[in-house]
Amino acid sequence: MKALLAALLLTAAPVSAQELSPAETAKVEKIVADSLARTGVPSASIAIVRGGRIVLAKAYGKQSETIPQARADTKYPIASISKQFTAAAILMLRDQGKLSLDDKVSKYVPGISGGDIITIRQLLSHTSGLQDYWPQDYSFAAMREPVTPQDIVDRWAKKPLDFAPGTQWQYSNTGYVVAGMIVEKVAAMPLLDFLKGHVFTPLGMAPVDQDIAVGPGYPQGYQRFALGPVRPERPAAHGWLFAAGELAMSASDLARWDIARMNRTLLPAADWAEQETPVKLTDGTTNGYGLGVTAGEQLGHRFVEHSGEAVGFLSQNTVFPDDKAAVVVLVNADFSDAFSSIAAQIAETILPPSQTQRAEGTTTAKARRVYAMLRSGTLDRAVMTPDSNYYFSASALADYKATLGPLGEPRSFELVRPPRLRGGFVNRNYRAVFADRTLNIVTYAEPGETGRYEQFLVMPSQ
Incomplete structure (x- = not known):
């Protein structure tokens, strides 16, 4: 364990830790090192926001077979954390007067089951009834071949609805693919181009499509069967995540977005609040999910969070708006709880007692x-x-x-x-x-x- 901890510290790439005490920094180092050693996850990249600014960004361990030293600026797929960016694009188009969240899906994308009754809001809140095309925690056979958003719609969004829109909650990547198609049709440009111009460039972020975040200079995703050896995992073919999870970025990039959220900049404050407001079902209940994020409170700390899973990668992004704090954890393995465990322990370390x-x-x-x-x-x-x-x-x-x-x-x-x-x-x-x-x-x-x-x-x- 001590040898591994020393190796991890040697491969760590620090950015800034002025706002963390030496004891807090040492505890964060130990949290990451112990988790990687316990689980076999090859690497982790983290960013910590406190006081409304990034106070620590570091990468640990083995990011790939070709990256000799872990770098904090390396872009990991953030998978479903991308959903909040798709939802933000919809809100921006709404603010421009180009659509309404209560518009029916059929107005923009024809041929979808229930398209005449499903609203855009229901797509973003996972209450549309559209069947999820990727419920598995692994890459299934069809993912070896490239796919387009329309291919996904044709195969999954034209099946009978799993329930009447608005009556139940069911996570649906399919719904977000449809939402991304709506953005592209209304904005008359690719989703990533819209996000670059309206979100990424203004915030100083530099994400890329996760489909091209492969090969030299990018992290390798890893898998493990039960308790067997850790092996490199083959990425999915192009197109499978699209608006449901297509972004790859550094932990610091995601932290910049988190800072905009807690400061209510970039988007109108009302838009941030709308995204974070849990959507209620027709029976008046809610599970805390809003528009691309989950919101709640635990032990006196209000949080906004989402996790993500891509082939060979897991991620966790948790924002504590009232505390002006956030924790980002990105790992290059899809077989353990390291991503969530690290995030929870770091949050406990940096948050003031409520x-x-x-x-x-x-x-x-x-x-x-x-x-x-x-x-x-x-x-x-x-x-x-x-x-x-x-x-x-x-x-x-x-x-x-x-x-x-x-x-x-x-x-x-x-x-x-x-x-x-x-x-x-x-x-x-x-x-x-x-x-x-x-x-x-x-x-x-x-x-x-x-x-x-x-x-x-x-x-x-x-």
């Missing part, structure tokens, strides 16, 4: 004290409700002491899911990690910092 997190720090410390009591066979019954005291009989306490005591003090004890209400109590789940095992702790407590525990169950992790 009021919710500070409060949860208190409740987590309280839960850890109760766990310590149980492993020692003692229990302050004043912190438990009558039902919980009934549960912790003498035999229950004896079993807790006999099985938890030998494990000793956990290496870590962390909240693993935001608190939620259920049955008048607040449910919190924790994870206790030891040298050779992990335990799950499922608790229910009365609301408030002094609330008593209705439940405190310790169980083995999977």
Whole structure:
């Protein structure tokens, strides 16, 4: 592990870390190094925004067989993260008075199933009912041959709808291919040309079509079958991602877009807000997806995010608008959770504690004290409700002491899911990690910092 960490540090390409403390920088280095070592992912390229500017951009590991040293300016396919750019193009054309989000698809692209009732908004929010042409997490046989957007439409968008438009949510790359075709027809130019003139050049970005981001100077995508060797993966033929995920760019390029989002520049503020507003189904529910992005809140931090998967690549882009922060992680492998794990850990490192997190720090410390009591066979019954005291009989306490005591003090004890209400109590789940095992702790407590525990169950992790 130490040898690998040293190698990764030697191949890292720093840009700027003025806003990160030495301790934060070291932690980010370790997060990336440990994740690559754990998963076998060859390389990662990251960008961190804090205070509304890029404070760190680095590349680590092996980007390809022909790139001797990892470079932070190397362009990785960002795949479905591209969808928010397609959605932005639609919003720009709307602002120019050239279309409406409530226009029916048939007005621009004929022959599509449900085209007379599907709206552009439903294409962008994955509520159109059009069948997804690429649900697989691998390159299927047809992807060996080049394809055009019209080919995709002819094969998938003319099938019967999977559901009535607006009634369900189903991720659909097909819908975004249609949206890209609408952009090209209305703008009278290729989608990438429109984005270059209206987005990329104004923001100082230099993306390329991921179909040409292949060969010398570009990262190699890698695959792995189960726990077998890591092997170079053959890219898909030209045309398969189009408006659903055709962009390749550096992590810093994507971070520049994120800065525009948090500062509400380039697009009108109302457009950014519209993109980030979850679209509701006909029954009034939503899963948090807006127009090309998912929006939500976790532990007091509002976020806007999207991930991406191309053949041999995975990516994660998360923006915390209120904190003026963002994390971009691009990796050249499609077989692990390194991209999302790195992003989550970096976010935890760079974000200031929210009021919710500070409060949860208190409740987590309280839960850890109760766990310590149980492993020692003692229990302050004043912190438990009558039902919980009934549960912790003498035999229950004896079993807790006999099985938890030998494990000793956990290496870590962390909240693993935001608190939620259920049955008048607040449910919190924790994870206790030891040298050779992990335990799950499922608790229910009365609301408030002094609330008593209705439940405190310790169980083995999977």
